[in-house]
Amino acid sequence: MALRLTQTVRDYDTVARLGGDEFVILLHHSQENSATAVADKICHAIAQEFLLEGLRLHTSCSIGISTFPDHGLEYDVLLxxxxxxMYQAKSLGKNHFSLFSDALEREGMEYWQLETELREALERKEFELYFQPKINLATGAVCGAxxxxxxxxxxxxxxTPDMFITYAERSDLIIGIGNWVIHEVCRLxxxxxxxGVPPMEISFNASPRQLLESDSLIAQIEESLASFSILPQRLTMEITETALMQEKTWKTAHEVVKCGISISLDDFGTGYSSLSLLQKLPFSSLKIDRSFVRDFIDNLTDGTLVRAIIGLTRDLGMEVVAEGVETQIQATTLARYGCQIGQGYFFSRPIQTTQFLEYLKTA
Known part of the structure; x- marks a missing residue:
């Protein structure tokens, strides 16, 4: 990695490692256009295949650019x-670079403000769990949430999570928030x-950061289960394909299963390595992403994909959950295709705990 970086710059430029997988490159006497040209060159260099001990490896990078004196006069400001x-570049996907702008500065101020408020939210107990029922499509009964x-x-x-989880992911706060969710699910x-509520299975979402912090996650799961005398079979951890892009997270997923908790592959079909993940990890269920469910009745391609996913998943001995079910015809057709479980606004929006308990009485 260091060799490729140094080969993309001039002899009198500086390449330094900040720590972990972060590097800083100082381009001397360069203008904005030359900096972006170098960034593009680095992206292409890093994307080239690595051969390590006989293994062919691929990686990517995200690059952020600031220039002196336009974006600051001091080192810490420029960094x-x-x-x-760089975070802007990451949001664009793999192998991108981005140039600092005033708009990013405003977003940065918003981020620091929201991070502070998120820390206070944990202390003030401002978070709450809502529940969205999961329905057995064959019987119409609630089978979990x-x-x-x-x-x-x-x-x-x-x-809602889309308004703050991204900010939490960029700091250590996601660990605390994730731990709170596990504790609160077990408490409820x-x-x-x-x-006297009939026992049911409850699923919760795991973030990429949680899966990278294996010891913390497993400790929280074990402590919560023990504190409230909850059988691990009543919990399912939902994991997205994106969260499993690093192999280190696979070990965590296996550790979770060893605790007795099931794992479910969330948003199936939207990532890069779905089939290989099904082969390597012990999923008990798979959730068909709402983007396929939304149009599969009228869209021939989506309909074919949904049928194929259901068939493959059932052949592998896993449950199939369709999320984003919004109409009766979608629910009926999914059941006919062999999908066991449905979730979506047709059955219920996510609702507060008291409303969910009332829903169970009438369902």
Whole structure:
């Protein structure tokens, strides 16, 4: 990696490693256009295949660019702004670079403000779990639910995960938030048991950062299960393909299964390595992404893909969950194709705990 980086710049430029997988390159006497040209050259160089001990490896990079004096006069300012631009590049996908702008500065200020508020939210207990029922498509009975976090923001009102999880992912806060979700799911299951609510399976989402922090995740799972006397078979951890892009997370997934908790592959079909993941990890279920379910009735291609996914998953001995079910005809057709479980607005939106318990009484 170091050799490829140094080969893309001039002899009098500086290449340094900040730590982990982060590098800094100082281009002397360069203008904006030459900096972007070098960034493009680096992206192409890093994307080339690595041969390591007989293995062919591929990697990518994200590059943020800031220039002196346009974007700052001091080193720490230039580094911070290049870091902002790097996160912008990451959001564009693999092997991109991005140049700092005033708009990024405004977004950066918003990020630091929201990070502070997120820390306070954990302390003030502003988070809440909503539940979206999962329905057995053959019988119409509730067979479980997905726990979804909401933030009761004191000023902005009720916030859904898409409005704050990205910010939490960029800091260590996602670990604390993820731990809270696991603890709260177990606490509520224990409370429902005392109320006489019929036992059911509850799924929760795991973030990429949680899966990279294996010891912390497993410790939280074991502590929560033990504290509330919950059988691990009542929990399912949903993992997206994106979260499993690093092989280190595969070991964590196996450790979770060893605890007795099932794992489900979420948003199937939207990532890069679905079939290989099904081969390498012990999934108990698979969720067909809503982007396929939305149009599969009228779109021949989507319909063919949905049937193929259901057939493949059932042949592998896994349950199939279709998310984003919004109409009766979708539910009926999915059941006819062999899909066991449906989830979506046709059955219920995500609802508060008290509403969910009422839903169970009438379902």
């Amino acid at each position: 911070r702004r290049a870091d902002m631009a 997905e726990a979804l976090i909401r933030w009761n923001h004191p000023v902005r009102g009720l916030l 299951l224990h409370q429902w048991d005392l109320m």
